[in-house]
Amino acid sequence: MASEISRLCTVHALPNKHDRPIYLDRERDGIVDGTMMRSLLPVMVLGALLMSTFSGFGSSGTPSPLDRQLIAAAEQGDPDGVRRALGKGASIDARDSRQRTALMAAVQSNHVAAAKALIEAGADVNAKDEINDSPYLLAGARGYLEILNLTLAHGADLKSTNRYGGTALIPAAERGHVETVRTLIAAGVDVDHVNKLGWTALLEAIILGDGGRRHVEIVRLLLDAGASADLADRDGVTPLQHARRRGYHEIEQLLTAAGAR
Numbered sequence: 287m288a289s290e291i292s293r294l295c296t297v298h299a300l301p302n303k304h305d306r307p308i309y310l311d312r313e314r315d316g317i318v319d320g321t322m323m324r325s326l327l328p329v330m331v332l333g334a335l336l337m338s339t340f341s342g343f344g345s346s347g348t349p350s351p352l353d354r355q356l357i358a359a360a361e362q363g364d365p366d367g368v369r370r371a372l373g374k375g376a377s378i379d380a381r382d383s384r385q386r387t388a389l390m391a392a393v394q395s396n397h398v399a400a401a402k403a404l405i406e407a408g409a410d411v412n413a414k415d416e417i418n419d420s421p422y423l424l425a426g427a428r429g430y431l432e433i434l435n436l437t438l439a440h441g442a443d444l445k446s447t448n449r450y451g452g453t454a455l456i457p458a459a460e461r462g463h464v465e466t467v468r469t470l471i472a473a474g475v476d477v478d479h480v481n482k483l484g485w486t487a488l489l490e491a492i493i494l495g496d497g498g499r500r501h502v503e504i505v506r507l508l509l510d511a512g513a514s515a516d517l518a519d520r521d522g523v524t525p526l527q528h529a530r531r532r533g534y535h536e537i538e539q540l541l542t543a544a545g546a547r
Contacts, residue, residue, distance in 0.1 A: 349377075349380045349381065349382060350376070350377070350380070352371055352374055352375055352376040352377075353371075353376050353377050353380035354382070355367070355371045355374075355376060356368060356371035356372065356376035356377075356378070356380065356388045357380065357382050357386070357387075357388045357391050359371055359388070359400065360388035360389065360391040360392040360397065360400045360401075360404060361388075361391040361392065361394075361395065361397075362397075362400075363392065363395060363397030363399065363400050364400060365399040365400045365402070365403040368388065368392075368400050368403045368404060368407075369403055369407075372407055376388075378404065378407055378408055378409050379409060379410050379413055381415075384415055384416050385414070385415045385416040386415045386416075387409060387410065387413045387415075387421075388400075388404055388409065389401060389404045389405065389409040389410070389411065389413070389421045390413065390415050390419070390420070390421050390424070392404060392421075393421045393424050393425055393430065393433055394424065396428070396430045396433065398430075398432045398433055401421070401433045401436060402433075402436055405436045405437065405440050409421075411436075411437040411440050411441060411442050412441070412442065412443045412446055417449055418447075418448055418449040419448055419449075420443075420446060421433070421437055422434070422437040422438075422442035422443065422446065422454060423446060423447075423448050423453075423454050425437055425454075426453075426454025426455065426457070426458050426463075426466055426470060427448070427454060427457035427458060427461070428461075428463075429458060429461065429463030429465075429466045431463075431465055431466055431469065434454075434466060434469060434470075435469065438469070438473050442473075444470075444473060444474055444475045444476075445476070447479075447481070450481050450482050450483065451480075451481040451482035451483075452479070452481035452482075452490075453470075453475050453476065453479045453481075453487075454466075454470055454475060455467065455470045455471070455475045455476075455477065455479070455487045456479065456481055456485070456486070456487045456490050457490075458470060458487075459487035459488070459490055459491040459495075459504050459508065460487075460490040460491060460494045460495060462495060462496075462498075462500035462501055462504065463500075464500050464503050464504055464507070467487075467504050467507055467508070468507055471507060471508070471511045477508055477511050477512060477513040478513055478514050478517060480517075483519075483520075484519045484520030484521075485519055486513065486514070486517055487504075487508055487513065488505065488508045488509070488513045488514070488515070488517070488525050489517070489519055489525055489528065491504045491505055491508070492505065492525055492528045492529050492532070492534065492537060493519075493528055495534075497529075497532060497533070497534035497536070497537060501534075501537070502534075502536045502537055502540070505537050505540050505541070506540055509540060509541070509544045515541050515544040515545060515546035516545075516546055516547055524546065524547065525541055525546060526538065526541045526542065526546040526547065529541060
């Protein structure tokens with residue numbers, strides 16, 4: 287239990303001279319600001335306690351040896367092993383102690399062939415693990431474009447959100463995954479969705495981006511897709527103000543051209 291609490295609650299402060307503290311969690315799939323961290327901490331600890339209590343139990347109890355074989359094959363990127371385990375009767379959406387399905391295990395290491403074998407066999411691309419990630423959300427957040435396209439072709443829930451209330455588009459924009467952002471916009475993900483921090487994909491690309499070529503292009507893509515150039519964060523700071531504070535001149539020009547104030 288202690289290790290679960292440590293994994294969930296230990297954070298790293300990011301340098302950010304213009305704003306209140308921002309933290310990146312150890313799973314590196316989300317961010318939390320200082321104010322939200324204090325409010326989320328009791329919930330995170332309770333979640334760790336529950337995970338400790340129910341660890342090892344999936345949707346249908348403890349995974350069978352065949353289910354464990356399937357998850358191991360997926361984790362190792364072995365599509366033939368995946369097919370063998372399924373052929374012997376393994377449950378395709380069985381869960382391990384971290385509530386990962388075999389597909390999630392494959393996605394975490396970007397094992398495209400194993401993921402494809404599972405998805406084509408009917409694996410649930412929206413199945414959430416213990417930290418509220420799904421194969422679709424994780425592929426988007428990490429820029430695993432081949433797997434992302436597979437999930438989109440097999441029923442990905444575009445409105446689903448991670449534990450920070452963000453769609454797949456928001457972390458993709460933050461991390462500079464240009465083609466992933468382009469793909470998610472084309473798929474129809476809401477470009478103005480606001481996460482629990484009060485940030486849109488546009489805000490996160492500016493606040494947590496580096497102002498470089500990739501983030502400039504992402505801002506361009508978001509604005510071209512109709513993202514609001516004036517939708518401020520919960521403190522009333524607009525995308526344009528954030529860009530100016532950071533000296534991101536190209537982004538500032540894009541926002542100004544889009545009518546930002």
